[in-house]
Amino acid sequence: KQEVTQIPAALSVPEGENLVLNCSFTDSAIYNLQWFRQDPGKGLTSLLLIQSSQREQTSGRLNASLDKSSGRSTLYIAASQPGDSATYLCAAGEYGNKLVFGAGTILRVKS
């Protein structure tokens, strides 16, 4: 059974800092690894999807990497801003687009 873990559980950084969020998964037989953003009281917004054959994906200030052999993914946020404050969730993609989620990292960027 796939298990996904995210470290740290919470992170507080000053504005402008570069930061890394970590995600690990136990079963390397994944179709993809997805990163989501969740704002309080709102749904999840898809940030990046890394296919199992890819090593990384980039969108603006966000860069996500995938190392299937070690069961790890990282989300790198460059030049953080207060608007980046949210919970970030990673999820391992299984067949049928079913996702196994981690518990998330709560990020606070202080101005």
Add this chain to the structure above:
Amino acid sequence: NAGVTQTPKFRILKIGQSMTLQCAQDMNHNYMYWYRQDPGMGLKLIYYSVGAGITDKGEVPNGYNVSRSTTEYFPLRLELAAPSQTSVYFCASSYPHRGSGEKLFFGSGTQLSVL
């Protein structure tokens, strides 16, 4: 495009009551999902559907039922509500699985308390 729409946003139930959580999507997605999120935990899959008339259990289906008569709608039914069903419920949809999978689009959630 409204995307994925969930109603209601909040609901309080008494133990033993029943209710239906509504979910609709206007993106013509074949695949739809119901997840629940407990405080401090990741989302867990309750039920999913790959098309009208086809549903299957996820990781935590007990206490819930679903139906899918059309592409657009995927309601989740709670029978005999229990305090353990207090959670935030999210509906999601996607295109059919192809190659390395597809992105999911989520609704804004229904916060349910069972007292």
